[in-house]
Amino acid sequence: MTVTYTAAVASSSIGCFLKLLFRWRGSLYKLLWREFLLFTIAYYTLSILYRFALNDTARMIAKYCQEFGNLIPLAFVLGFYVSVVVARWWEQFNKIPWPDRMALFVTAHVHGHDERARLMRRTMMRYLCLAFVITMHSISPGVKKRFPTFTHMTQAGFMLPNEQKVIEDIKTPHNKYFVPLVWVTSLVTRARKEQKIKDDFAVKTLTDEINAYRGCLGGLFNFDWISIPLVYTQVVTWAAYTFFFSCLMGRQFVDAGKTEDVFIPVFTFLQFFFYMGWLKVAECMVNPFGDDDDDFDINSVIDRNLQVSYLIVDEMHSELPELIKDQYWDEKRVRTSIHSGIRVL
Template sequence: MTVTYTYRVADARLGTFSQLLLRWKGSIYKLLYCEFLIFVSFYFSISLIYRFTLDENQRLMFEKLALYCNSYAELIPVSFVLGFYVTLVVSRWWGQYESIPWPDRIMNLVSSSVDGKDEYGRLLRRTLMRYTNLLNVLILRSVSTAVFKRFPSIEHVVTAGLMTPEEHKKFDSLNSLHNKFWIPCVWFSNLAVKARNDGRIRDSVLLQGILNEMNTLRSQCGRLYGYDWISIPLVYTQVVTIAVYSFFLACLIGRQFLDPAKKYPGHEMDLYVPVFTFLQFFFYAGWLKVSSKERKWISRISHHGISFFLHSQEGAKKVIRSNPLLVQDASEAETTRWWQSPYCKREPALFHVQSWGRGQEGRCLKGACKWDMLHPLHQLQLLPLHSIPPGAFPPDRLQYPEVSTVLFLKRH
């Protein structure tokens, strides 16, 4: 889980970034403390055995083994292997985030391009956006465990109002062994073309803009599905895990403090606690742990056990064969449970007022002052700025001298 902390370092004062080291939630300490305690316990157990249990001949053999492990442990390319792996995982992690389909742009296009203030015009716009949301749900339930728990079956999607029973029958009538998340894209395109033929969309340029945006969403969904389908090769994970674990297994013996009286190179002092070895464990094991957590953000091991090329070809054949049938059988716009206005009866008489600035209480939340109030409409009095008399508000209560009051009105 990503923990937000930017508001705590917004002022960049002395010691601000140092305070982040004391946070527990989302920290490297919380992520790594179990492995670190195991490593420390093994290290000091071996140290106690060397100091108090072994006889002189056994100590001599252990010291030779420690010198051998310490000299050859550095030959393991931990930095190179781990850096390559973490770069690959982080790039996939950010690419998955950038591939999430956001419906805001297509919502603006549909709202501004599909005309009609009558009931059918409203139904047309809502149906187009319902198909967009249906596309998002179908792809996200395929790649995210959390969304799949919310919609474990298509029946739950129908119950949620994102798909009508008639659309459910058409969806199930298309037999395919592969994911059918792209079907709402076809329904959306057919309905948009029908709206253009009926004159609901003014010209073909607006229609092309809507369809291009839908194709962009379809591409994002395809990339998201590809990230889930094609995971990082298992060999990469095995190589980096073996490299990190074998390095620290060698460090358990090679980084022991030996008897200073024997004057081994690099063992002139007996400090008991290998501080820099523990720091190395934090760096290397921490990066390995972070990369494993980032892989679990949205990707999971795919259940498809066939090759990439054959799977893509079969999916393309299904799309080519099914598109003519879907074009001839375009879905009609229908009402769902979301057709009615979500607002209550008394809501039009209320407005949601948000004001930002310094109030009498002066309470600030995360660097900004905010009050949320509900007032009846007849109690609100909005005055032009020039009609407000000078000195009506104390100067120290104003964030900007030239603006006396800023009110944002919106429905709650």
């Protein structure tokens, strides 16, 4: 689940962001401590060798790495790559379909308090939620682990046994997320024929919303299908690891006669935190439907969508609080005439 910290920085003050530096979950330290430990061990191992065991030829290699390692355009490559990944991450979140809008249309346009009308409303929303589950089953490892087969979806209440048989009998090599959407569209048509929906405009409204919902599901499939080109991911990874491999050799103390010995390379370590942290941001966000701290908790979204959908179209259908005059009902309103400037009581 995405780590939320906005409440901790609700007001700007001195050191507003400093309080966030000591959090562990979703932090830079949690992502980097293993890599940083390996980098530190490798650095000091080479440092001991450079100081006590290696000859002048090895020291020349260190100077060579120091001089030419900085030619790797790491900041440019990483910066552009991370900006693409973050934009893609946010677009994927915006593509997650929420059934609330459809639920409001259903409760407004599918009339009736009898069992048949209630069944239609609930089934429409269940089919929409089922389409989302089937879609995320192909994209999210967490959802696939929770619903590995259609049988598990039936056991969870998203499908009935007869519906499971129908969807399993459909022979297609493609993902079957569209099947529940066909069912809900047919159900809208049936509700119109049975006069549960009063006019054709309401049918069009519901159908347009189903198509918009399908568009979001199709968008999620597109993001899963078309990734950031592998060659660019490889370039970024090679650039980062090659740069810091050169730092292991190039940032050593090798010239005792001209340079002050700095046993702790503070700025090299800071570079490691900044650049490798940047790379870890990309690794965590390139697939937001995984199991990282900042990935989307789709299973909780699935549960929430079904609960809220049933609440809107069933329990709250046509239920209104009693209409009572509000506390300002008897107050006189003062209006200002725009043209004459006269105040009218």
